[in-house]
Amino acid sequence: MGAGSGTVGLRTVREANLGVVLRTVRESAPCSRAAVAAATGLNKTTVSSLVADLMARGLVRETGRTEQHGVGRPGVLLDLDDTSVAALGLEVNVDYLSVVAVDLVQRELTARHTPFDAREAGPRESARRIVAALREAADDPAVRGRTVVGAGIAVPALVDSPTGTVRRAPNLGWSDFPLGESVDVLGFPVRVDNDANLGAVAEYRVGSFAGTPDLVYVTGEVGIGAGVLTGGSLLRGSGGFAGELGHLELDPGGPECSCGRRGCLEAVAGIGAILRDAVPDLAPGRPLSGEEVAALVEAAVGRAAAGGAVAVAALERAGTRLGRGLAALVNLVDPGLVLLGGYFVPMGPWLLPRCRAALASGVFAAGPAGCRVEPSALGLSAAARGGAAGVIHALDSGALPLPAAAGTA
Amino acid sequence: MGAGSGTVGLRTVREANLGVVLRTVRESAPCSRAAVAAATGLNKTTVSSLVADLMARGLVRETGRTEQHGVGRPGVLLDLDDTSVAALGLEVNVDYLSVVAVDLVQRELTARHTPFDAREAGPRESARRIVAALREAADDPAVRGRTVVGAGIAVPALVDSPTGTVRRAPNLGWSDFPLGESVDVLGFPVRVDNDANLGAVAEYRVGSFAGTPDLVYVTGEVGIGAGVLTGGSLLRGSGGFAGELGHLELDPGGPECSCGRRGCLEAVAGIGAILRDAVPDLAPGRPLSGEEVAALVEAAVGRAAAGGAVAVAALERAGTRLGRGLAALVNLVDPGLVLLGGYFVPMGPWLLPRCRAALASGVFAAGPAGCRVEPSALGLSAAARGGAAGVIHALDSGALPLPAAAGTA
Numbered sequence: 001m002g003a004g005s006g007t008v009g010l011r012t013v014r015e016a017n018l019g020v021v022l023r024t025v026r027e028s029a030p031c032s033r034a035a036v037a038a039a040t041g042l043n044k045t046t047v048s049s050l051v052a053d054l055m056a057r058g059l060v061r062e063t064g065r066t067e068q069h070g071v072g073r074p075g076v077l078l079d080l081d082d083t084s085v086a087a088l089g090l091e092v093n094v095d096y097l098s099v100v101a102v103d104l105v106q107r108e109l110t111a112r113h114t115p116f117d118a119r120e121a122g123p124r125e126s127a128r129r130i131v132a133a134l135r136e137a138a139d140d141p142a143v144r145g146r147t148v149v150g151a152g153i154a155v156p157a158l159v160d161s162p163t164g165t166v167r168r169a170p171n172l173g174w175s176d177f178p179l180g181e182s183v184d185v186l187g188f189p190v191r192v193d194n195d196a197n198l199g200a201v202a203e204y205r206v207g208s209f210a211g212t213p214d215l216v217y218v219t220g221e222v223g224i225g226a227g228v229l230t231g232g233s234l235l236r237g238s239g240g241f242a243g244e245l246g247h248l249e250l251d252p253g254g255p256e257c258s259c260g261r262r263g264c265l266e267a268v269a270g271i272g273a274i275l276r277d278a279v280p281d282l283a284p285g286r287p288l289s290g291e292e293v294a295a296l297v298e299a300a301v302g303r304a305a306a307g308g309a310v311a312v313a314a315l316e317r318a319g320t321r322l323g324r325g326l327a328a329l330v331n332l333v334d335p336g337l338v339l340l341g342g343y344f345v346p347m348g349p350w351l352l353p354r355c356r357a358a359l360a361s362g363v364f365a366a367g368p369a370g371c372r373v374e375p376s377a378l379g380l381s382a383a384a385r386g387g388a389a390g391v392i393h394a395l396d397s398g399a400l401p402l403p404a405a406a407g408t409a
Numbered sequence: 410m411g412a413g414s415g416t417v418g419l420r421t422v423r424e425a426n427l428g429v430v431l432r433t434v435r436e437s438a439p440c441s442r443a444a445v446a447a448a449t450g451l452n453k454t455t456v457s458s459l460v461a462d463l464m465a466r467g468l469v470r471e472t473g474r475t476e477q478h479g480v481g482r483p484g485v486l487l488d489l490d491d492t493s494v495a496a497l498g499l500e501v502n503v504d505y506l507s508v509v510a511v512d513l514v515q516r517e518l519t520a521r522h523t524p525f526d527a528r529e530a531g532p533r534e535s536a537r538r539i540v541a542a543l544r545e546a547a548d549d550p551a552v553r554g555r556t557v558v559g560a561g562i563a564v565p566a567l568v569d570s571p572t573g574t575v576r577r578a579p580n581l582g583w584s585d586f587p588l589g590e591s592v593d594v595l596g597f598p599v600r601v602d603n604d605a606n607l608g609a610v611a612e613y614r615v616g617s618f619a620g621t622p623d624l625v626y627v628t629g630e631v632g633i634g635a636g637v638l639t640g641g642s643l644l645r646g647s648g649g650f651a652g653e654l655g656h657l658e659l660d661p662g663g664p665e666c667s668c669g670r671r672g673c674l675e676a677v678a679g680i681g682a683i684l685r686d687a688v689p690d691l692a693p694g695r696p697l698s699g700e701e702v703a704a705l706v707e708a709a710v711g712r713a714a715a716g717g718a719v720a721v722a723a724l725e726r727a728g729t730r731l732g733r734g735l736a737a738l739v740n741l742v743d744p745g746l747v748l749l750g751g752y753f754v755p756m757g758p759w760l761l762p763r764c765r766a767a768l769a770s771g772v773f774a775a776g777p778a779g780c781r782v783e784p785s786a787l788g789l790s791a792a793a794r795g796g797a798a799g800v801i802h803a804l805d806s807g808a809l810p811l812p813a814a815a816g817t818a
Contacts, residue, residue: 158773158774167774168773168774214646214647226741228741230639230644230646235639235644235742236639236743237639237742237743237744237745238623238743238744238745238746238780239743239745239774240743241743241773241774242741242742242743243741244743244773244774245741246773247740247773248737248740248741249733249736249737249771259773261770261771324658327658328657328658328737328741329741331653331654331656331657332635332637332651332652332653332654332657332737332738332741332742333644333646333651333742334645334646334647334648334650334651334652334653335647336646336647336648361670362670364567364577364653364655364656364668364673365567365576365577365648365650365653
């Protein structure tokens, strides 16, 4: 049954099988080695060797309990080892730095959210802050002593994810910055990706609709981006630049966008645009600083909640615009579910009804292919959670860290 | 190394392996059974049994030549049997019926293009015509005597492809018609899909850019649809309705669309809209009949070629609109290549320059993710070719016909 294995090296086959066994333990724990063998079709000797390897790496442990199957020795039950490794995730955005650590079962060990102005700091200083934040997280009492198996970094940017180079981040003012290279001093692998992509990964792995294979996560920050998951995989496109929902032309004569063009969705329904419209007396005409954004969102939502007509009308207008933008996405990609993240979550009560109505009236296949729009439950840490979740998921695909002794942070 | 095979039935494994061997012969022919074993990792006894099965089905043949590898008996060389089977493809559109037959190496055996007004005929009469056209093709001198292994039917519609039900085809005036069921009288399997999807399959398998895994095929008929290929697979979305490029809102106050909304891309840059703009004295105000479309396209292209200012300006305007629509697609999906099909091909000399310019100015990632736009070389038979190509490709995945004796059309 080894069709195709002739083209695969032995090391790769072993890694793939380590991933298969890890995934099987994740799905069926507690389970015996014999049960793993039965579920995977691998023979028992191979399974025992793979399990020993996974135990040495701190990924699988024996529970101490046994299970009797027919005659012969009782099988020792295995489970994931949720005490030995950790994965980190970090998001750097226009106005904050968000860091999380999770264990092997995607449980959050620690999380921090810090106001940070990545535009003012510039890419080099931001890279230094990212390294410091990841070191701090690895040294957090809840993480210390674990092997950090990797980190995922989210940036609101076109990212060349194989190299970790940030190609273009208009809202940060960065371009062609080798972020992956700049943070490669941590002793564990680091992967850089687009914030919306990692938000989609987080929704798929740990969000309220986890396991939904076709979904879109939309960032609600100063920029708007979409992470598109189809059949459980990220839609990256030929250059890795799919999902640029924010730069959809919505209003040809509209206001100037950070990208230099006019009337992009993000220029009329990004958080900056919404705030200028919702709290015009408080929002300055210039780009907002990191700390201003959070404060102004709170003010806008507070006024809308108190029935302030200007704020309510602004949020409703933004909802309609967002719905028109989503209609283009749904007509082209047909996800069954769109999750609105970031600051769109607190604005949801005013944004969502208009957004859903505009979407429904703009979608050709509205009847058969109705698309739900829901607020994300992951808040501002979605992309960071996705960065960490992606590292854990990569283990299941056989991208394993070195044995425990060698890979500690 | 049989990870995962525990969950797969033996018949399925054998079918998958038949596909693997067929694919290997396709890629490496002429080649011996021993070479197939080496390339696939399957053992020689298994390969011999699978090859015997493929020969009985008329898919693989012995060339009569041999090859000496080291000591032992010389190996008989195998090749694809391009004389025994055929696959059919058919497209029904607003103004024509197009049928092709291909052999196992995707060579065209026969092709017919007939003016046909599927709107006027209605779905039941159209289904009868489709059955007749497929029977005629199977009985064509170039096809007769071969086993027809299946047919793919293309419709400009939202199609529920697992069941073959046409959900919504506004340009044909059909809705919720069980086309797959209605044509299931032919003695070979028939699969119904969206015309743009099958156009994309055709481009990937037999077009000028065959093998490009990320590409979009855009239909240039009365309707505009997009078939999106990512990583060599069709992007279908959660309900199978992805790629509805024609119903992207381009001009909110624009003309009414067949779908009932206003300003859709297809209402301002579909062939009907272009003709009303390019040859206003010839084009009637009502929807065009099947035969009118082809004649008016010829007239419009003729006038543009002769320097007619009205025709040239209309085609250029359509090019700009199309480029704006493509920009949304490229921002969201990032294909590296867009192929314009159908009547956009003869209109290309006037359409393409403006289309490319509008696309470039509307794409956020224009620099790093530049997207080529080219005319399709497959003409009006692209979707039909895709239908047939998909049937042949399914063989490589193990979806095999019955042994030759039992499955003849």
